Structure formats: structure tokens, C-alpha cells
Amino acid sequence: MQPISVEQFKDDYIKKFEQLYAYNYKEGTQREKFSALGFLVKNYYMGDWKDTVDEYRDEKKKQMFYFSMEYLPGRMLRSNLLNLGLTEVVEEGLQELGLNLDNITLGEVDPALGNGGLGRLASCFMDSIASKGLPGHGNGIRYQYGLFKQKFIDGHQIELPENWLRNGNVWEVRKENKAVVIRFGGEVYMVPDDHGELHPHYHHTQNILAVPYDTAQVGYQNDTVNNLRLWAAEIPYGDEYLFRTEEDRDGVKQITEVLYPDDSSYEGRLLRLKQEYFLSSAGIQSIVRYYQTLNEDWSLFADKVAIHVNDTHPALAVPELMRLLLDDVRLTWDQAWEITKKTISYTNHTILQEAMEKWPIDMVKDLLPRIYQIIEEINRRYVEKKLPLYGEDLTYRTAIIGNGQIRMANLAIIGSHSVNGVARLHTTILINETLNDFYLIYPGKFNNKTNGITQRRWMQISNRGLTEMLDDVIGTSWKKEPDELVMLKAYKDDEKVLQRLEDVKIENKKRFASYVKDEMGIVIDPNAIFDVQIKRLHAYKRQLLNVLHILDRYLQIKDNPEIDMPKRVFIFGAKAAPSYHYAKQIIKLINAVAKMVNNDEEINDLIKVVFIENYGVSLAELIIPAADVSEQISLAGKEASGTSNMKLMANGALTMATMDGATVEIFESVGEGNIYIFGLGNDEVQEYYANGTYNSHDLYDNNPRLKRVLNLLIDGTIPDIQQEGADIFDSLVKFNDEYFLLKDFDSYIRAQYKLDEDFKDRTLWNQMALMNIAHAGRFSADYTIMRYAKEIWKIFPRGDMGRTFLPQ
Template identity: 60%
Template sequence: MKISKEHFKKEYRRSLTSLYASEIHDLTPLEQYITLGSVVKDYTAQNWMQTKKEYQQDQAKQVYYFSIEFLPGKLLKSNLLNLGILDKVREGLAELGVDFAKLEAIEADPGLGNGGLGRLAACFMDSMATCDVPGNGNGIRYRYGLFKQKFVNGYQVELPDDWLRHENVWETRRENKAEIVRFFGDVHLEEDANGQIKPVYSHTEDILAVPYDTAMTGYENDTVNNLRLWSAEIPPSEEMDYFSEERRKSIHSISEMLYPDDSNYDGRLLRLKQEYFFVSAGVQSIIRYYRKLGVPMEHLAEKISIHINDTHPTMCIPELMRILLDEEGLSWDAAWTITMKTCSYTNHTIMAEALEKWPEQMVSNLVPRIYQIICEINRRHLDSMSPLYGVNFTQRTAIIQDGIIHMAHLAIIGSHSVNGVAKLHTDILKEKALHDFYLAYPARFNNKTNGITHRRWLLLSNEGLSDLISDYIGTEWKKKPNELYLLKAFKEDSVLLEKLEQVKFENKQRLAAYVEETMGIEIDPNAVFDVQIKRLHAYKRQLLNVLHILSMYLKLKESQSGEEIVPRVFIFGAKAAPSYSYAKEIIKLINAAADMINNDTTIDNKIKIVFVENYGVTLAEKIIPAADISEQISLVTKEASGTSNMKLMLNGAITLATLDGANVEIRDKVGDENMLLFGMQDAELYHFYDSNSYHSHEIYDHNPRLKRCIDALVDGTIPNIEAEGREIFDSLLKYNDEYFVLKDYDSYVQAQSRIDGLYRDRKKWNQMSLLNIANAGDFSSDYTIMNYADEIWNVHHNKNL
């Protein structure tokens, strides 16, 4: 945008007068923030309207990205950056006596996601707008986020994440675009007067799905795409009727909370209800838009692409079939051809528990028409595949098996494209996890390695580093991030390396101040900041990290000479699912170890542990620029891609990693010498699986250092973990260490031991940091999105980026 500072100030004064009829100094910071949001939204509105108008006039093919999570982070600063007016607004507000940093702090993190899945979806929305891809997000407007995490006596406690307690200035309610979603009831097929078979519904429970739209602003262009989130409300036909409070709660619960507890039947039913709710509303709204184009329904796939992000939105396939069959009157074959050409699917995991499966009875009760269509898809799949591949092979790929509906199977069978999210992950899908499907549909499988938006994770969160880079290579990299490779030319430039170190130190100082202010823990910015920030799950192996910390601590305690090590600050950020008791036990262990180590004066502050509460996007923006070490230590083959690895790399952290997920591709970019690699590779792991020859107790018995750490879980060394310590101890020995923590322990310790020497050699360390930054540009989600656009969606994008 081309606006002057004076023009902005005038607009800000006008808006506050309109909203509050007050002077600036009479407004609270919240009111000042709402005023600013209103001005910025007005700046966006014209381009938002124009973008939608052009898409419709040009009949441009549009992408609809369906995801149960979106984790956009705060939008104020991001919108100002993308509009190109961040500095002018800051300066203008300062001249008006308004502290921009205070307004930025007031904005709530939208509680619309949990971890990497939701953050990836948000990066993709940013990149689609920036790359001029006609793209739309489709999800749920959760009233409460996953939960607000608190630690009480070291235990995770879940509180409501009331992120919508104040006005959300960025959303626009579109009640005129609402859709009705049907649940339960009975449905049977009847022949109508024209001889067509039509479903007849009775006793359904209807829900009104009301969309809330949020503008997704492209970086310094005029494109503004749309993120549409659905809220469950009472249908107008029922508003004047008496109905029970239970019915009201049932309706509102659909869009109340992200990921309800699925450890019981009611929780699982609510999860399934959420999935159909946003899928049905979204697909209906797409067809509503498409009808306005006046293009025959047979050409739907030429104008619309529906992308299924993980298995949660898989009912897009039978829902689109329902509309094409029941409302448009198409034949099954015609509807199926259109659906397959329209839908595409991203797989995000090989872990069985994450590949959704639903009991047939639950699906048939909740969405009877959808169940009928799934059964017919399955029947036709079996009939067509059996003559070609035999009964046994075909049964392994069936959607319905032993009373269970396999959503990943439905997603693959009903899509024209199936992609993994890192090269290793895609290879595992083809060779192991989905091998039968790959044999049947080899042309459908492809890889699209995940990416991150460098705008949020560098330009916004690390302005000092961003400015330093621009001083040396210009600003073109902001639009073409692969030009970061130009930094390689400065590998021997001692001045740049010293400035790079200074930027990192200042970021560490800021994080240290935040930790002391919020947690009361004093940490030294001169220490190595060793960071592991991700969802708490056994396969991500936070436990391996804490066992090494215990090993370092016990070695210090037992050393007679007082071993000289570079001080270390181990930083964790993670939430555990409320029903995931083992993960919560690991949280308690980390916090108990922190209490013990942080308060032990005999180790002279050489080790500190910081476990931040309520980790999310805004905390990540504080932690990542300050990180020296990026812990990416999942068991090989379990992490599909990872994106924190890319964010930390972009900010100059050195990756300590197994060759899992996108770590493989990071290694291919930076080389072994600029990472710290350890652990088994996939072939060795599969050998253990195939031979059933892994015995963790043997490692425990023959490794005294490791045995001492594991014994510390149960011998009273660590206070206040009697129950948790025993459970974790048994998981490693009695239940044979499912995620091979003991197997990789020695290799991990050896990789960790290299850090001291490397960190003391400041030139070498800074060179490694610089080369990581220089090679991070290729992991921009802009390039990922352009690959999706070219190879899966077949949609327009700006080819000059």
C-alpha cells in the first residue's frame, strides 16, 4: 500500500472517534488495539473485495484447503508487514503517543490449532496469497482453543483457552452464507416423478453452520484470499421453538473446542460430528459458489480443487458425491469421476493411531446418507480391484474392514493425488505404510516437502537478523527466499560473523528477560540455548533429551575436579493431549528435574531447564530467534516432516537430529558438517521390527552411565516423581522401549558432547549458523505451494517469485 504516515494518523484518529467518540489518551490499550485493527482491516477490505470479484469474473480455478486446524498466530503485525506499512504505522502511533508493542501484546493467539498441522495450514494460506494462488481455507471457528496449559506442582493442568473473550477484529460474520448440516435421523431412497432415485430424510437434527471470514493478505501484492471458519448455531426454524438446554449445548459443542477428549465414546462422536460439520458446510458453500458461474457441473474439477489436509476432512469425498448424486442428479460414474478429479489428499503420518478409523455403527447413526455412499464406494472398489489384484490384496485396501471405516483408505481411493510431506516420509508411504495402494495407484503418489513462511519466522520474529541480511545481500530475498544462498559468499567475513553473533546474543537477552519476568528463572545469555519445542509425544522423544540432561547433571555432581563445560540452558515447550497420560508423566519428569537442577547451587548454574507454559505461535516467535541448538530427535521414520526444524534453521540454530522427516533434506542442503547427526537410520530400525530382536534391558544392563540415569527415575534421586518415574521406567524396560530411546542414547550423548568444542570456536560456530540460514530459503512454503499449484491443483500462480 502507498499511504503516508500522516494519512495513517488521520485514519487512526477518525476510526477512534467513530468507534469510541474519545481522545487517544482516554482509550484503554485494548480499545487502542481494536481501533488499529479496524483501520488495518479497512486497508485490506478493498483488495479483498476486488480479489473475490476477479476470481469470479475470470472464473479462475480456486483451491479450497480443508483442515481441522489453522494456527495463524497474531495477525496485526503480519498484516502490516504484508501491506508494506509496518514501519509507517509504528512511527505514526509513536507520534500519537501509542506504544505499538503494547497493542501487539494485547492480541490473542487464535486458538484454532495445536501444532505442526495447523501451523502448516496457516503458512500455506500466507503463501497462497503471496504467490497469487486463488486459495481458500476451510475449517472450524473454535470458541475455545485446545487448552491453556498451566503447571501446578509440575503437572500439566488444562484451563479453557478463551481466545475470543475480546472482539476478534479480523473476522467478518457472513450470516447470509450459512449452510444447514444434517445429522442423525433416517434416510431411505425413493424414485421421484422423473424416475430418479432420491434420498428421503426424516427425524434429522439440523445444525446451522455460520461462516466467519478472515482476510489472508499477500506480501506486498494486491491479492487477499479468504480463510472461512464455521460456527455451529441453532437453525432459524428452531429459534422460536422450545427445546432443551441439552440440545442447545449439543449444537454449540460442535464448534466449542478443538480436539475434544476422544478417550470415550461421546468424545469420539463429537470429533466425528466436528469433521462432518465443517466438511459439509464447506463443500455446500463451494457448490453454491460454483453454481453462480453458470458452468455445467461436469466441469467442476476445471474450476475447483478440494484439498484434504490429513484424514480429518476425508468426508469431503462422500459429501461431494452426495451433492452430485442427490442434488445435481448425476449418475454414479459421472459423480465419481468429478469427485476424484476434484479431490487431493495430503498424508501427514505413518503412525497407525493417527490414521483415523471410525466404527461403522457410529458413522451410520450420525450421518446415514454419508454412510450409504461410503459403503457403495467400498463395494465398487472391491468389485473393480478383485479381478485385477486378487481377494486378499483387495481386502487389505478396503475402506471398511471388520466393522471399521478406514479414512485414509477412503482418502486415497477418492483422490487423484496422494502426497507425503518429506522425501523420506513419501518413500515410507510407498514402500511400507501404504505399499498396497502404491502398487495399485502408483501415479497418484508424489512428494511435497513441507515449508514455512519466512515472513513470520524471520521478517516478523527476528527483525535484527532480517535487517542484517538485507544489509549484505539486499532485500530481494524477502520475495525470493532462495536468494538467501548469497550469504554463502560471506562465510569468511569476520565482521558479518560477529554481527550475526551479536544479533543472536540480543535475542537471547530478550528471551532471558522474558523467562525471568514470567517464570522467575535466571538464565545466562552466554550459555548454549538448547531448544526442543513441539507437541509432547513419546515418538518425539523429549524423554531422550531429559535423560541426557540427567546424565550431564549426575556427571557434574560426581566429578571431583568440577568438570569445565559450556553452560547449557535446555528449553522445552510442549503440550500433551489431556488424555495422553504417558506424555503428561514426561512433563512432570521434566519439571521435577528442573526443580532439582535449577535449585542445586553446587553445579554453579552450568545447567538450567526452562519449560515454558502454554507453548504456541507467539512464544515460538520469542524462542526460535534465541535458539543455538534445534532438537529434532524423533525416532527415525516417525516424524513425517517437521517444520520447527526449518524455522530454527532459518534463524541460525544448529540442528541436532536423527535422519528423520525433512531433517534428511536439511542435511542434503547444509551437509553433515553443519549439523549434529546421530541415531539409527530407517533400515536398521526396520531390521529390529522384522527380526523382533530389540531388547532394551540388554542395553540397560551393559551401559552403566545410562543405567544410572534410568535408575534415577525410581531410586529417589529426583524428588516427587514416585508414580511417574516408575511408569516411565517400566515403559523403557518392562515394555521394551517402544521408541528406542535406549538404543539411540549413546549416539545422542556423543553428538551432544561435540557442542562444547564447537561452541567455544566462535568463528566455526557462526559459520555453521550462517550456512544454515543461507540454505533455509528453499524450505519456504512459497515454493511448496507453487509445487502444489503446478503438480496437484493445476491452478495459476505468480511464476516470477
């Protein structure tokens, strides 16, 4: 992109605003001012976008296509300005026009395209792929309402539609000429042609049009602009007469209406399956059509295309690619299967066997008859080939079809050339436990790629005070090579640097405190410890253990109001799946505890509890820079990786954690003195599972401190949780505490009180915070992506850019 002067920007902005609205920009609303700026910024990068696409096509570069059900990009204006190198020019220009960039950014809606870590990881990867100059793009769904908008009514989670597209999306470009048709239902018959070859004939199918909306993924100051393609479901042109009823038309809209429809009913599960095939088929059709324009032999397909399946949701990409290669390209089965395996790679994101996706055979057969035929044949050939090698037990345990279900993880593993975990511990558990059967058969497929985050958003954009401090102290090279943050270690004993670090943190805490006061009416002290747990609400993530600590602390203060204890603000951000009753009960409990604690004058503000409503990327950008403590307290062996742990450490928060997920690697990086570790390890957890000796009732009976805390759930102390309190108490005491909270309770409490003492020593605390920031570069998504590119996708940067040193 050509450099833009402040004067040129001002002229361009005024002209763009008047073109859009036909009146003076000073009269515009916040949203209109944002829209004008967004369209202008899009104009600035359109040339680079076209040039990038043309280069990839003309040079026939191998390209990677990343399939994910979720993307959580956050507000894109700041990110695009940073990556284009325009932030200062735009800020200065707007200021001279009497406008403020911070205010204008609030006119942008946070895209509701994801749920949590999976979606944010995908967006971090998109940013890093472009920023390293790699030819890689995203494929997803353009949800009209996304997940849901979370509201608390009397402490209960209520789900409302999040109509984030109500005013349009300035960043997207509708590409009607790239639309494809998706077939659902009907019958498929294999009919021989004149040469005796069988070809599918479809009857009575419901055809849906998939229309792509493309959003530029702007690389960091390198003129690379990749693409995120999101698909919307529409009625095919000219077929409106086939969708006569409102119910028919609604059925089409529903396919891309919400992320993760409620799957507690058959209809909800069927809709999820429709979504997954819709994404897989639309994306694969688009890729195959692109390859046809290259006029290359089909044997070279995997040399020009890599397809990555992010979790099992897009695993139908395997049979869909087979369908196109068999039915449209007319390759033999063996040719198509070899191409498919060489092209597709798969990331597993879960340790829990029960979380592995499975679909009833009849559902797949009815909805996707041709795809079912192909899956059945993949499975038949797999069983035929493996039976003589591995015997019945192992072969049928790993088969795609079994017990009346189609196992999507099995399909993804068998149909790909690479299977990776997302943290070293996670990959070890996959190999030794969860997917051990597959490891015995395919040891060469398994590898680890520890997740990463983009410091561009999570430091440069969300924590500008810290960014300025780092630039002054260690220079700016860390912005392109994040591992150079390690240079900060040299300033561990520099009092001025430590003080400046504390000053930055206090300013961020004041900013968050102001938000909490304005939005929630709760006054919190910026000098208190800001203790943060922000992640999806799930029992294994153990927000409930955090609550037990809060209740223990509450009792300690009630017993001794003069106790010497630093103030602490407990900050939660979490959504529970609409049908996850237990998680929603925990939300109600947290809100009830907040109401009790925050309004008890005897507590003397030593504890405050803040549960942020409708947590998402933009709120994370406010919370994370303000955090002192990062709660990563899942039961060891349950969390695949985590990425909030990385974002929080990069902003100087100290981790309170079990040895789980990527926290194990954070511990190795920062050292024992700069992190708080407690609780059972994975080996100890597995031993309990193996010998069956865990007894939560004994722990309750024999630990008076714990018993007193648990009794608060059922003795009426906490207001308005009679049912929720009883159910949660029973889950912990009567039903043997599935995630071992009671066993880890004492260790957790000891670690928390050690943290209290350390926080009182400001020099020590700031040194620990500095060491966390210094070691955060290792967890950059840039390095993660370069490993994927080199070891799995075999794609290369444009020119020499992106040849990043990979930290050991």
C-alpha cells in the same frame, strides 16, 4: 492498496479510535488501542479483498479450497502490516502519537485454532498462497476455545479453557448470507420419483446451521487478498423451539467449542466425528453453491475447483461432494465419482498405521445415514472392480470398510487423484511400507511435497535484527525469493558479518531471558547454549531422550564440579493431549527435573531447564530467534516432516537430529559439518522390527552410564515423581522401549559433547549458524505451494506474479 502517508495514518487512527470508543485514544486500554488499529488496517485492505474475489469470479478462475481441522495463524497485526507494506508508516505514526507498536500488538490474542505443526503448516500455506498471487482459500472451524490453555500445577499439566474470542476478533467478518444447514442423525429413505429414479427423503434429522466467519489472507505486497473461512455451529433461525433444553443447546455449541475433544469415551469420539462432518459438509456446500453461480456445465467442475484434504480429518469431503452431486445436482453415479476424484487431493501427515483415523460403522451409520450409504456404495464398487485385478487379500486390505470400521485414509486415497507425503523420506516410507498396498494399485497418485515455512513470519516478523543484517549484507531480494539467502555463503569468512550475526543472536537471547525472568522467576545466562525442543508432546518425538541427556549431564557435573563445560539452558515447549497419560507423565518429569537442577547450587548454573507454559505461535516467535540448538530427535522413520526444524535453522540454530522427516533434506542442504546427526537410521529401525531382536533390558544391564541415569527415575533422587518415574522406567526397561531411546542414548551423548566443544570456538559456531541460514530458503512454503499449484491443483497466479523459481 493506495500508499498511506504517516500523516494520513495518524488522522485515520485517531478517527477510528474515536468512532469505536467515543473518547481520546490516550485514555484507551492496550486492547482498545489494538482493536482500533486492527479495524483500521482491515479497512485498508477491504478494497483489495473485494477486488480479488470479484476477479476470481468474473474471470472464472480455477480456485483451490484447503480443508484443515487446524490453523495456527498467530497474531495477525504484524503480518498484515508487513504484507501491506505499512510497518514503517504505522510505527512512525504511532510513535508520533506517543504510542508503541510492540506494546499495542500485545493487545491481540493468539488465535487458539490449532495444536501444532499441522495447524501452523496450514497457516504458512495460506500466507504463501496469497503471497504468490494464487487463487486459494482455507476452510476450517471457528473454535470458541481452541485446544486448551496449559497450566502447570505442581509440575502437572492442567487444561483450562482458552477463551480467545472473549473480546471478539477484529479480523473476521460474519457472513450470515452464506450460512448452510448440516444434517445429523435421523433416517434416510430412497424413494422413487415418477421416472423410477431414487431420491433421498430425510426424517427426524437434527439440523444445525453452519455460519461462516471470513478472515482475509493478505498477500505480500501484491494486492492479493484471499480468504480463510471458519465455520461456527448455531441453532437454525426459527428452529429454537426444537432445542428446548439446555442439553440440546449445549449439544450445538459443543460442535465448534474445542479442538480435538477428548476421544477416550464414545461421546468424545462421536463429537469428533460431528466436527469432521460439520467442516466437510459446510465447506463443500459452500463451494458447490459458488460453482452454481458460474453457470458452467457440471462436467467442468474439476476445471474450476480444486479441493485439498489436509490429513484425514476432512476426508468426509469425498462422500459429501458425492452426496451433493447425486442428490442435489442429479448427476449419475459415474459422473459424480469422476468429478469427485478429479477435484479432491489428499495430504497424508503420518507414518504410524495406528494413527490412521478409523470410525465404527454403527457410529457413522447412526450419525450420518446418507453419508454411510454413499461410503458403502463407494466401497462396494471398489471391491467389485479390484477383486478380479488384485485378488482378495490386497482388495480387502485396501477397502474402505473392514473389521467393523470405516478407514478414513483409505476413503481419502480412493476418492482423490493425488496423495502426497510431506518430506522425501516420509513419502518413501508411505510408498514402501505404510501405504504400499495402495501404491501397488495407484502408483501414479503418489508424490512428495516437502513442507515449508514462511520466512515472512519466522524471519522478517520474529527476527527483525537478523532481517536488518541480511538486508545490509545481501540486499532485500531474499524477501520475495527466499532461495537467494544462499548469497550469505559468500560471507562465511567475513569476521564483521560473523560478529554481527552473533550480536543479533545475543540480543534475541537477552529478550527471551528477560521473558523467562519476568514470567517464571528463573535467571538464565544469554551467553549459555540455548537448547530448544518445541513440539507436541508425544513419545515418538522423544522429549524423554532429551531428559536423559540432561540427567547424564547433571551427574557429570555432580561427579566433577570443576568440569570444563559450557553453560546450557534446555528449553521445552509442548502440550500433551488431555487423555495421553504417558505424555503428561513426561511433562511432570521434565518439570521435576527442572526444579531439581535449577535449585542445586552445586550445578553452578551450568544447566538450567525451562519449560514454557502454554506454548503457541507468539511464544515460538520469542523462542526461535533465541535458539542455538534445534532438537529434532524423533526415532528415525516416525516423524513425517517437522517444520520447527526449518524455522530454527532459518534463525541460525544448529540442528541436533536423527535422520528423520525433512531433517534428511536439511542435512543434504547444509552439509555434514553444519549439523549434528546421531542414532539409528530408518533401515536399522525397520530391521529391528523385522527380526524382533531389540532388547532394552540388555542395554540397561550392560551400559553402566545409561543404567545410572535410568536409576535416577526410581531411586528418589528426582523429587516428587515416584509414580511417574516408575512408569517411565518400566516403559523403557521392562516394556522394551518402544522408540529405542536406550539404543540411541550413547550416540546422542557423543553428539551433544561434540556440540559443546564446537560452541567454545565462536568463529566456527557462527560460521555453522551462517551456513544454516544461507540454506534455509529452500524450505520456504512459497516453493512448496508453487509445487502444489503446478503439479496437483493446476491453479495459476494472478497476472505474472508468483512465477517463482523452484530450487532443485
